[in-house]
Amino acid sequence: MTQTVAPPENRSVAVESPPRRRVRGPIRRNRWVVSGATLLIALTAWGALAAWVDDPILPTPAGVGEQVYAIVASGEALTNFAASIAKIAAGFAIAMVGGLVIGFAMGRSRFMTSYFSLPLFVLGNMPGLTYAVFGLLIFGVGAGGPIVVSALVALPFIAMNVAEGVRSVDGNLLAMCHAFERRRTDILRHLYLPALTTFVFAGVRYGFAMAWKVEALTEVFGASSGVGFMIRKAYQEFRVDDMLAWTALFIIAMVLIERGLAALENRFFAWRKEIA
Amino acid sequence: MTTISTWQRQLRTRGTSAAAVTAALASILAAWQVAVLVGNRVPSVTDSIQRLITEAEVGELWHNLALSMNRFVLGLAAALIVGAVIGVLMGLSRLADLAFSDLNAAALAIPAVIWALLTTMWFGFGWLTPVVTVFLSGLPFVVVNIAKATRAVPADLILMARAFGVSRSRVLREIVTPAVAGSTVAAVRFAIMSAWNGLLLAEWFGATSGVGWRARYWYDANQLDGFLAWVLVFILLLVIADLLILGPIERYATRWRSQ
Numbered sequence: 001m002t003q004t005v006a007p008p009e010n011r012s013v014a015v016e017s018p019p020r021r022r023v024r025g026p027i028r029r030n031r032w033v034v035s036g037a038t039l040l041i042a043l044t045a046w047g048a049l050a051a052w053v054d055d056p057i058l059p060t061p062a063g064v065g066e067q068v069y070a071i072v073a074s075g076e077a078l079t080n081f082a083a084s085i086a087k088i089a090a091g092f093a094i095a096m097v098g099g100l101v102i103g104f105a106m107g108r109s110r111f112m113t114s115y116f117s118l119p120l121f122v123l124g125n126m127p128g129l130t131y132a133v134f135g136l137l138i139f140g141v142g143a144g145g146p147i148v149v150s151a152l153v154a155l156p157f158i159a160m161n162v163a164e165g166v167r168s169v170d171g172n173l174l175a176m177c178h179a180f181e182r183r184r185t186d187i188l189r190h191l192y193l194p195a196l197t198t199f200v201f202a203g204v205r206y207g208f209a210m211a212w213k214v215e216a217l218t219e220v221f222g223a224s225s226g227v228g229f230m231i232r233k234a235y236q237e238f239r240v241d242d243m244l245a246w247t248a249l250f251i252i253a254m255v256l257i258e259r260g261l262a263a264l265e266n267r268f269f270a271w272r273k274e275i276a
Numbered sequence: 277m278t279t280i281s282t283w284q285r286q287l288r289t290r291g292t293s294a295a296a297v298t299a300a301l302a303s304i305l306a307a308w309q310v311a312v313l314v315g316n317r318v319p320s321v322t323d324s325i326q327r328l329i330t331e332a333e334v335g336e337l338w339h340n341l342a343l344s345m346n347r348f349v350l351g352l353a354a355a356l357i358v359g360a361v362i363g364v365l366m367g368l369s370r371l372a373d374l375a376f377s378d379l380n381a382a383a384l385a386i387p388a389v390i391w392a393l394l395t396t397m398w399f400g401f402g403w404l405t406p407v408v409t410v411f412l413s414g415l416p417f418v419v420v421n422i423a424k425a426t427r428a429v430p431a432d433l434i435l436m437a438r439a440f441g442v443s444r445s446r447v448l449r450e451i452v453t454p455a456v457a458g459s460t461v462a463a464v465r466f467a468i469m470s471a472w473n474g475l476l477l478a479e480w481f482g483a484t485s486g487v488g489w490r491a492r493y494w495y496d497a498n499q500l501d502g503f504l505a506w507v508l509v510f511i512l513l514l515v516i517a518d519l520l521i522l523g524p525i526e527r528y529a530t531r532w533r534s535q
Contacts, residue, residue: 030374031374034371034374034375035374035375035377035378035379037375038376039378039379042379058398112296114296114297114300115297115299115300115303116300117296117297117300118300118301119300121515122304122515125518126511127472127473127476127507127510127514128387128473128477129473129480129488130511133495133503134318137318137500138311138315138317138318209385212387213387213388216387216389217387220389220393228389231389231393235396235397235481238397240397240398244394247386250385250387250390251382251385255381255385258385
């Protein structure tokens with residue numbers, strides 16, 4: 001309550017990328033060795049535990065690896081991930097439109113900021129279970145549920161970041177645009193667009209991580225395709241190895257997409273010193 | 277993750293006019309009422325509150341809440357302790373940091389539902405299923421934030437304090453604690469959010485008591501007002517935990533920043 005404007009450190013938070021950039025050089029090479037070694041130790045521990053339990057309830061790493069291979073080779077991985085990602089993309093398109101509108105309103109008006117804070121807080125923090133069940137109830141088993149659910153989960157992240165981006169636009173430049181009677185489209189294109197893109201990108205990255213989990217959960221509750229549906233199938237057939245294989249694929253896909261988005265972000269915004 | 281705390285800070289800092297919040301509440305209720313009229317299976321809020329009162333009368337409300345809280349606190353405490361140990365290690369040692377950060381990133385990517393289903397298959401219907409799910413879904417968030425907290429300790433300030441012969445307790449109180457407090461509160465906050473989600477799912481799939489199980493009971497009985505009644509409890513608990521307890525604590529812990 002003490003200040004009306006967020007302290008500058010908060011602004012940078014929104015664009016700060018989660019993986020810390022490490023010093024290049026010998027440490028960078030060590031990084032893979034150490035990380036790989038830990039992974040190997042973890043796998044060995046898992047293998048030893050599995051050998052000790054000796055029951056299909058705890059499959060060996062090799063067994064899960066075979067299952068992963070089987071899923072990938074049969075093409076199931078591709079079709080189901082594609083199905084899930086298509087639903088998320090559709091949801092994100094909706095969230096982007098809504099987030100831009102709400103974010104602009106919030107960035108321009110103090111009242112709108114207070115007005116939208118509570119709904120966005122509830123949307124962003126509601127347990128995934130609630131989304132999944134209502135998605136299933138209202139939209140049935142089709143693609144509608146997951147799409148709307150991922151839109152609702154991603155919306156607060158995008159809206160908050162758009163609002164931050166709008167607030168970050170230099171007021172002097174805006175005043176100058178008015179003084180020189182620039183057209184609205186000019187202002188939007190040359191002033192707002194460059195300011196917004198970085199913030200929107202950050203919102204998309206966080207939103208994606210959240211939305212995907214909830215989307216998968218919705219598919220667990222009711223779907224006819226997608227990763228969540230396959231996880232549910234593994235659960236119903238009581239196949240731990242199948243479940244672990246899908247989990248592994250889930251992690252791999254998530255990390256790949258994360259890295260991809262981060263790389264894209266670096267490339268897009270290479271001209272901005274404070275981010276590069 | 278950071279965006280959540282950013283907007284919560286905004287929720288507090290940007291003159292939260294009561295009118296706007298009231299309007300927001302009214303809009304949420306109105307939107308829900310529209311959904312009730314349009315969608316034929318959406319339960320109304322008044323029905324749900326009615327149902328909640330009945331639940332309290334038959335003794336299911338407090339009983340299940342107490343059971344779930346018990347499991348939640350147990351799992352969360354374990355996650356906080358283990359997570360703090362790993363996090364401090366990662367903050368102090370470069371080797372530990374390299375070793376654990378990729379594993380932890382993978383753990384962050386696993387949705388709670390997978391833990392809930394796996395623990396159900398492993399431990400069956402018992403207290404272990406929700407507790408382990410709470411532990412596993414909270415842990416990576418604790419590790420990330422505690423590691424961040426540890427790295428935030430200003431080494432040069434401590435060296436200077438030592439050079440000037442400042443007592444150890446004062447260093448702890450005036451240098452270490454303020455630097456660490458923000459991320460530590462964030463660790464607790466994210467762990468609570470994620471673990472609560474895990475608890476609900478674990479009880480939904482693998483328990484015969486607790487709030488998640490009770491919500492499922494009404495869902496299976498196709499009585500959606502009962503389900504929504506419990507959802508209202510979940511949301512209320514989150515709002516209480518976050519906005520009324522952790523929010524003020526975080527504001528107090530990070531008050532030195534805005535000066």
